[in-house]
Amino acid sequence: MNNAIAASDLVKTYPKGKVKALDGLSLEVEEGTVLGVLGPNGAGKTTCVRVLATLLKPDSGSATVAGVDVIKNPDQVRKLIGLSGQYAAVDETLTGWDNLVMFGRLYHLSNSQAKARATELLEQFKLTESAKRAITTYSGGMRRRLDLAAALIVRPKVLFLDEPTTGLDPRGRLDMWDAIKDLVAGGATLLLTTQYLEEADQLADDIIVIDHGKVIANGTSDELKAQVGGEKLEVTVAPSSLLATKAALELITSHEAQVDEQFNRISIAVAGGSAALSDVVRALDGRSIEILDLALKRPSLDDVFLALTGHVAEIEEEAEVKPKGRRR
Amino acid sequence: MSAIKDGLIITKRQLLQLSRVPEVLIFSTIQPVMFVLLFRYVFGGAIDTPGTDYVQFLMPGIFVQTVAFTLATTSVGLAMDMTKGLIDRFRSLPIARSAVILGRTLGDATLNIVVLLVMAITGVVVGWRPSSGIVSILAGFLLLMLFGYAMSWIGILIGLSVRDARTANNLVFLIVFPMTFLSNAFAPTTAMPRVLQYFAEWNPVSTMVAACRELFGLENAFGVTAGSFPSENPVLMSLVYIAIIMAILVPVSVAKYKRTSSK
Ligand SMILES: Nc1ncnc2c1ncn2[C@@H]1O[C@H](COP(=O)(O)OP(=O)(O)OP(=O)(O)O)[C@@H](O)[C@H]1O
Numbered sequence: 001m002n003n004a005i006a007a008s009d010l011v012k013t014y015p016k017g018k019v020k021a022l023d024g025l026s027l028e029v030e031e032g033t034v035l036g037v038l039g040p041n042g043a044g045k046t047t048c049v050r051v052l053a054t055l056l057k058p059d060s061g062s063a064t065v066a067g068v069d070v071i072k073n074p075d076q077v078r079k080l081i082g083l084s085g086q087y088a089a090v091d092e093t094l095t096g097w098d099n100l101v102m103f104g105r106l107y108h109l110s111n112s113q114a115k116a117r118a119t120e121l122l123e124q125f126k127l128t129e130s131a132k133r134a135i136t137t138y139s140g141g142m143r144r145r146l147d148l149a150a151a152l153i154v155r156p157k158v159l160f161l162d163e164p165t166t167g168l169d170p171r172g173r174l175d176m177w178d179a180i181k182d183l184v185a186g187g188a189t190l191l192l193t194t195q196y197l198e199e200a201d202q203l204a205d206d207i208i209v210i211d212h213g214k215v216i217a218n219g220t221s222d223e224l225k226a227q228v229g230g231e232k233l234e235v236t237v238a239p240s241s242l243l244a245t246k247a248a249l250e251l252i253t254s255h256e257a258q259v260d261e262q263f264n265r266i267s268i269a270v271a272g273g274s275a276a277l278s279d280v281v282r283a284l285d286g287r288s289i290e291i292l293d294l295a296l297k298r299p300s301l302d303d304v305f306l307a308l309t310g311h312v313a314e315i316e317e318e319a320e321v322k323p324k325g326r327r328r
Numbered sequence: 329m330s331a332i333k334d335g336l337i338i339t340k341r342q343l344l345q346l347s348r349v350p351e352v353l354i355f356s357t358i359q360p361v362m363f364v365l366l367f368r369y370v371f372g373g374a375i376d377t378p379g380t381d382y383v384q385f386l387m388p389g390i391f392v393q394t395v396a397f398t399l400a401t402t403s404v405g406l407a408m409d410m411t412k413g414l415i416d417r418f419r420s421l422p423i424a425r426s427a428v429i430l431g432r433t434l435g436d437a438t439l440n441i442v443v444l445l446v447m448a449i450t451g452v453v454v455g456w457r458p459s460s461g462i463v464s465i466l467a468g469f470l471l472l473m474l475f476g477y478a479m480s481w482i483g484i485l486i487g488l489s490v491r492d493a494r495t496a497n498n499l500v501f502l503i504v505f506p507m508t509f510l511s512n513a514f515a516p517t518t519a520m521p522r523v524l525q526y527f528a529e530w531n532p533v534s535t536m537v538a539a540c541r542e543l544f545g546l547e548n549a550f551g552v553t554a555g556s557f558p559s560e561n562p563v564l565m566s567l568v569y570i571a572i573i574m575a576i577l578v579p580v581s582v583a584k585y586k587r588t589s590s591k
């Protein structure tokens with residue numbers, strides 16, 4: 001199999017700030033597969049995407065997209081890729097329709113081709129009804145969908161999606177996942193960044209976890225979860241039942257349980273998710289232990305980080321108030 | 329060649345914007361029209377312009393000031409694009425790198441045509457009567473368009489250099505207001521202190537105003553620099569200024585655009 005995307009030893013230091021946004025980053029994405037790039041704020045995800053999408057020249061290292069050198073041959077690469085950046089990149093004052101036709105024209109489609117494609121994409125992304133409204137009236141989810149549509153105009157073989165669901169409500173996130181799954185089914189190669197382990201889990205064949213511009217872990221989502229310790233069950237019971245519960249849980253799962261006496265909570269690693277859940281309920285029921293609260297915790301990005309680095313992802317100060325525009 | 333074709337698509341985008349948000353067009357014409365009326369009726373009586381009535385003297389000045397403000401239109405528009413993700417999309421498309429800025433300058437030039445037309449009509453309504461003949465008058469407007477276009481390229485550089493649109497706007501006002509007031513646009517330079525007169529009369533705004541006055545059929549009066557090259561050849565001198573600006577700014581701006589990433 002060929003690599004649709006390959007990068008090796010990418011280094012990028014922004015002139016202002018002296019942060020090494022990329023510090024020897026390497027990655028490979030096989031044709032027709034999805035790579036999830038997982039990392040906290042400031043990890044270097046956007047920088048990585050910008051380098052691969054020819055928007056930024058790295059200080060050193062090399063990268064190819066569909067076999068074409070990103071640094072030596074950016075014009076060629078631009079013909080092959082679609083990009084949907086972290087912030088929706090469409091003309092706000094224009095309508096959805098105007099935007100798609102304009103981008104189509106800029107991809108050198110004829111006027112009628114551009115219009116036909118716009119109609120098609122608006123349909124595909126459920127935007128037909130709002131096609132003639134200015135983007136300023138769109139919700140965040142609609143904007144993201146339009147942005148993704150714009151990235152798909154010429155049916156690119158290689159797609160870069162930078163945090164496609166950040167800021168979307170659960171419903172919008174599910175819609176976006178569906179759209180992305182369709183693309184993958186259509187055979188596109190995809191590099192997708194995200195802050196959510198669950199998202200990478202849903203969409204990606206392979207995952208790399210990056211922090212401070214470096215890959216700190218890679219593998220399939222199952223492999224990563226195994227490293228993190230997989231899913232956890234948290235059971236809250238009356239204080240008097242704590243020890244009995246602990247014993248019961250350890251018997252079922254053959255893992256060691258942690259007891260949190262302050263909250264009367266016991267947490268334990270489980271394999272098999274919801275199946276384990278019903279086993280536990282049955283077992284505790286059989287012992288007449290009343291369950292006050294029961295929760296299945298999927299490992300979060302924080303858990304991954306905790307397991308990999310021994311510290312929780314440092315969220316940069318700017319994370320909350322990050323301006324939409326350029327940072328200098 | 330494809331840069332021009334792609335550029336025209338960007339221009340079209342700008343014109344579409346104008347049709348979607350017509351307020352922009354309205355405000356960019358109201359301001360010059362207001363200037364015409366204010367100067368004509370408020371200062372008109374107070375400023376002495378020997379040999380002609382003030383409105384004939386004033387209109388070329390206001391025309392030049394207005395096209396000089398293309399600097400603001402272009403720099404603010406581009407700075408706004410640059411701070412949004414949109415420019416990233418443009419840069420990831422297989423189009424010539426110069427297309428985006430070329431398209432913007434052409435779009436702003438188109439806007440200038442509309443603004444100049446509205447101003448000319450207002451001028452005629454309040455008594456402006458160019459007396460030189462149709463060819464000269466058209467030549468005058470062509471020169472104004474060229475000057476505006478050159479300003480647009482300075483605007484590109486400013487738009488690429490500043491942090492945000494507001495800074496661009498403030499900076500442009502800091503440049504354009506002194507340039508237009510330290511000129512012969514609104515009053516004869518002869519009332520200025522001697523030193524300022526030298527500056528005012530070599531100022532490209534002045535040569536532009538003088539050129540337009542000449543092309544619209546008006547004798548132009550220079551003060552201390554009477555007999556100098558600019559005062560004798562304002563049209564030629566204006567073209568030289570425009571050529572110099574373009575020769576420097578086009579390559580510099582294009583290079584800067586290629587280097588600047590939007591973040
Ligand atoms: N234009 C810039 N100038 C200076 N530093 C920058 C610039 N852009 C990013 N950085 C810095 O580079 C590092 C990596 O940034 P990057 O945007 O790639 O992170 P990210 O993983 O995309 O984060 P987020 O999840 O917040 O989008 C950060 O420390 C950031 O502050």
Ligand SMILES: [Mg+2]
Nearest residue numbers: 045046047086
């Ligand atoms: Mg980012």
